[in-house]
Amino acid sequence: MRRARAGRLPRRASARLAKRCVIAAVACGSLALAACASGFRPPELIGGTDLVYPSEARAAGVEGRVLVRYDVTADGRVENAAVVSAEPSGVFENAALAAVRSWRFRPSAKEGKPVAAPSRVSEVAFRIGEAARYDDAPRPKPKD
Numbered sequence: 391m392r393r394a395r396a397g398r399l400p401r402r403a404s405a406r407l408a409k410r411c412v413i414a415a416v417a418c419g420s421l422a423l424a425a426c427a428s429g430f431r432p433p434e435l436i437g438g439t440d441l442v443y444p445s446e447a448r449a450a451g452v453e454g455r456v457l458v459r460y461d462v463t464a465d466g467r468v469e470n471a472a473v474v475s476a477e478p479s480g481v482f483e484n485a486a487l488a489a490v491r492s493w494r495f496r497p498s499a500k501e502g503k504p505v506a507a508p509s510r511v512s513e514v515a516f517r518i519g520e521a522a523r524y525d526d527a528p529r530p531k532p533k534d
Contacts, residue, residue: 438493448518456514457512
């Protein structure tokens with residue numbers, strides 16, 4: 391059996407990965423179509439303040455992440471934001487909550503009417519040397 395060069399997958403592994411990607415893409419497309427067909431639109435992030443990195447953590451070179459659960463109201467505001475978990479504990483929670491509470495959404499819609507979206511969960515990542523970003527969080531669409 392031939393060995394793959396560093397950074398490259400063997401052909402079989404590459405083919406399996408490609409097949410999985412196609413299956414995942416079809417599944418995502420099916421979910422999107424099902425959401426459209428059901429008349430439901432999930433909330434869409436349209437704004438919020440920048441994430442503020444705690445100065446003590448930045449000076450000490452500490453990075454981390456916070457998982458936050460929150461509700462999006464029918465008018466697009468965030469309510470009931472609470473920390474689910476934080477790593478490291480006691481460092482980034484307040485900054486993450488402040489950022490999430492500032493978020494504004496185009497609210498969910500069901501059959502064309504705005505509805506609340508309870509129990510949303512987002513991870514807020516704190517990384518030194520990178521622009522503030524939210525991993526796995528809804529992102530605002532660029533304005534035309």
